[in-house]
Amino acid sequence: xTATREHFGSRLGFILAAAGSAVGIGNLVxxxxxxxxxxxxxxxxxxxLFVVGICLPVMLAELAAGRASQRxxxxxxxHFAGHSLFATVGGWxxxxxxxxxxxxxxxxxxxxxxxxxxxxxxDLQQLSDPAYFGQFINSPQVFLxxxxxxxxxxxxxxxxxxxxxxxxxxxxxxxxxxxxxxxVIFVLTLDNAMAGVKYYLIPDFSKINAQVINGAMGQxxxxxxxxxxxxxxxxxxxxxxxxxxxxxxxxxxxxxxxxFTAGLLVIPAIFSFDPGTNAExxxxxxxxxxxxxxxxxxxxxxxSVGYFGASVAAAVFFLLVLFAALTSLxxxxxxxxxxxxxxxxxxxxKALAWVGGSMVVVSIACAVSFGxxxxxxxxxxxxxxDKSFFDxxxxxxxxxxxxxxxxxxxxxxIYRWRKENFNRELEVGETKYxxxxxxxxxxxxxxxxxxxxxxxxxINTVLAKFFAIHII
Ligand code: TRP
Numbered sequence: 001x002t003a004t005r006e007h008f009g010s011r012l013g014f015i016l017a018a019a020g021s022a023v024g025i026g027n028l029v030x031x032x033x034x035x036x037x038x039x040x041x042x043x044x045x046x047x048x049l050f051v052v053g054i055c056l057p058v059m060l061a062e063l064a065a066g067r068a069s070q071r072x073x074x075x076x077x078x079h080f081a082g083h084s085l086f087a088t089v090g091g092w093x094x095x096x097x098x099x100x101x102x103x104x105x106x107x108x109x110x111x112x113x114x115x116x117x118x119x120x121x122x123d124l125q126q127l128s129d130p131a132y133f134g135q136f137i138n139s140p141q142v143f144l145x146x147x148x149x150x151x152x153x154x155x156x157x158x159x160x161x162x163x164x165x166x167x168x169x170x171x172x173x174x175x176x177x178x179x180x181x182x183x184v185i186f187v188l189t190l191d192n193a194m195a196g197v198k199y200y201l202i203p204d205f206s207k208i209n210a211q212v213i214n215g216a217m218g219q220x221x222x223x224x225x226x227x228x229x230x231x232x233x234x235x236x237x238x239x240x241x242x243x244x245x246x247x248x249x250x251x252x253x254x255x256x257x258x259x260f261t262a263g264l265l266v267i268p269a270i271f272s273f274d275p276g277t278n279a280e281x282x283x284x285x286x287x288x289x290x291x292x293x294x295x296x297x298x299x300x301x302x303x304s305v306g307y308f309g310a311s312v313a314a315a316v317f318f319l320l321v322l323f324a325a326l327t328s329l330x331x332x333x334x335x336x337x338x339x340x341x342x343x344x345x346x347x348x349x350k351a352l353a354w355v356g357g358s359m360v361v362v363s364i365a366c367a368v369s370f371g372x373x374x375x376x377x378x379x380x381x382x383x384x385x386d387k388s389f390f391d392x393x394x395x396x397x398x399x400x401x402x403x404x405x406x407x408x409x410x411x412x413x414i415y416r417w418r419k420e421n422f423n424r425e426l427e428v429g430e431t432k433y434x435x436x437x438x439x440x441x442x443x444x445x446x447x448x449x450x451x452x453x454x455x456x457x458x459i460n461t462v463l464a465k466f467f468a469i470h471i472i
Contacts, residue, residue: 006161013166020169020327022255030286032263039207050220061413066235072338073229090408094229098335100397109325110145116318127295196271210472227402243430383468407454414447
């Protein structure tokens with residue numbers, strides 16, 4: 001298998017593909033809103049500390065484990081830890097998690113596409129009606145858009161790592177950066193935009209408490225695609241002469257820069273719409289913000305740029321979100337493909353048929369859990385709240401399990417593969433890594449306090465989400 005494994009064509013290609021994976025709806029909407037609610041630049045500061053102090057070492061661990069083993073996540077766990085229970089649990093979790101994330105993320109992505117199409121057809125006015133979202137997600141149109149998303153992602157993945165994933169990232173990511181910067185410049189010219197910038201950038205450390213710190217940690221971890229098996233898989237497609245530490249730093253920096261820049265777009269736009277905005281009242285849910293709140297904001301721009309201008313701005317924004325979501329979706333489905341290809345020695349197209357086909361079926365179960373099918377809508381009930389099938393998938397695989405998966409990777413790398421071998425792998429392609437502060441810090445942190453922190457975050461989330469027990 002190893003001899004024929006596909007690889008990225010260049011270091012830049014890898015960085016764009018990995019950054020494409022990391023940059024998603026969370027960066028564009030979730031981060032700005034979290035920041036503005038939780039002390040502005042103070043939140044950014046804490047977030048950056050977590051990116052450097054916790055996420056970067058875990059990124060190194062995932063990428064190195066992938067490149068050294070040349071395997072998908074399950075294969076990597078087996079490679080280093082054999083057929084132990086630990087390898088079986090860790091490996092399977094690293095395959096099931098991305099599969100389930102792909103399932104619900106494809107539903108959100110199809111909504112974005114549906115909104116983009118509606119805006120382009122001149123329907124921005126309708127979108128800003130609070131009832132529209134509920135009607136849209138329960139309309140038969142969702143199946144059409146799901147088929148379109150499956151087609152786009154399927155075509156990209158069919159072409160493989162270099163001709164598909166890397167090429168798509170090289171087209172979509174630069175366009176995403178240009179659109180993002182263009183939108184920021186446009187929004188900053190609107191009235192009252194500066195009030196939003198101030199609100200966003202002036203640090204308020206009094207807002208920082210244990211809960212905010214926990215939130216910043218979770219946001220940083222999931223934003224960087226950690227615990228999803230993605231970086232193990234992408235690591236396995238990296239050339240040996242590429243620097244893992246150098247590339248990981250670039251990916252972390254790009255992801256954080258996009259999140260920060262998106263704040264300069266979203267927050268001033270909100271303030272321009274309603275100068276008296278009270279940030280506390282903004283919903284914490286990215287989904288609610290993207291689909292119910294932002295269309296209103298864009299529509300309000302018609303007073304300065306007309307209905308057509310407002311529609312163009314909204315269309316550019318939704319295209320931006322669509323690109324961000326597509327590159328994330330591609331990366332996460334590739335994990336399942338790599339798993340199917342490696343473990344069963346089957347071709348890419350065969351894997352695509354099996355994985356893609358089954359994913360569409362489970363995605364449909366998610367898509368109909370907003371009223372269309374009562375069984376999936378009222379799927380279960382915990383912590384005092386009714387939960388749909390979609391909610392359960394998000395709660396378990398997006399909001400809860402990632403730190404646990406990350407913890408397993410730390411343990412695998414430090415205690416099974418061992419530090420010396422890990423460091424030797426990182427020195428391949430980066431001869432100057434030996435003896436650096438990053439090396440010493442990573443060695444210490446990955447085997448000690450990072451797993452402890454990840455475990456605490458995991459336990460805290462399980463108690464809060466599933467048992468309504470709030471420790472912090
Ligand atoms: N940063 C992404 C987001 O904001 C989260 C994410 C990272 C993700 N990797 C992903 C989502 C892969 C879906 C698939 O949405």
